[in-house]
Amino acid sequence: MTGTADGADLAAWIRLAAERVAADAGRLTSLDAAIGDGDHGLNLDRGLAAAVAALPDGAPPGKVLTAAGRAVVSKTGGASGPLYGTALRRAGKAFGDADPIDAAALGAGLRAALDGVRELGQAAGGDKTMVDALIPAVASYDAALAAGTGLAGCARAAADGAAQGADATVPMQARKGRASYLGERSIGHMDPGAASTALILRALADTLTERD
Incomplete structure (x- = not known):
């Protein structure tokens, strides 16, 4: 297992995540419009911009x-x-x-983030929330870590797991949040929180990979 990350690396991740959420805010908001309040992309864009401004x-x-x-x-508005914020803290x-x-x-930080969100x-796995992206992300990270993979490789494994988890929310029926009010009508749509989680973890993987 090789590689480490310092505060500057983590700050670079937050900056890249903010850039990507800003660029993808329209898609995230459209996903949320289908099964939620229709403001996820805009809210998260605003929140991550504030996070960038607050970086020490x-x-x-x-x-x-x-x-x-x-x-x-x-x-950040809404849920x-x-x-x-809990995940990051x-x-x-x-x-x-x-x-x-x-x-x-x-890896311990990612597990703590998942525990905090839960x-x-x-929410549990299968409820059609961001947890459905975080669970496979953590599992994939842990598997890569156990196999002796370095820091950047573990982060890439987590990003891949999150992307697969987000895709897996499409056929799910929502059991938590506003989307749960739609019942079977929530089926066929990707959960916006899972989508943004996958995007943010991909930004982490890319930050650590490009640095190396």
Whole structure:
């Protein structure tokens, strides 16, 4: 297992994630319009822009993510703010004061993020939420880590798992959130939270890969 990431790397990830969400906000909002409030892309774009503005200079990874998470909570509307903010802050807390972090630490951060989202949203796999992208992302990361894969490779595995998980939400019937009110009419649409989770984790993988 090779590779580490410092605070600058994590800040670069948040910046890239913000750029990609901004570029894809229309698609994310369209996905949400089909089964939700129709504001997911716009809200997350605003929240990540605030996260970028709040990034501290020269801070370790944990402080970078906790600062980003606080900004997301304060500036993102709807359910997305608390969920994504919790994910970032839980990951940051899991990192502690470590600087840099290694592949094992990043995996622990992703598991902490998943646990935080589960606790806050009370969602399980198969409910058609962002959890359906996070569960396979963490599982894929852990499998890559156990196989001795380096940091960037583990992150790519997580991104692939998240993308597969997002695709898998299309045939699901929503059991949580506003989409659950639609019943069977929620079938046939990708969950917007799972879609944005996959996008954000791909940004992490690309940041670590391009750096290497």
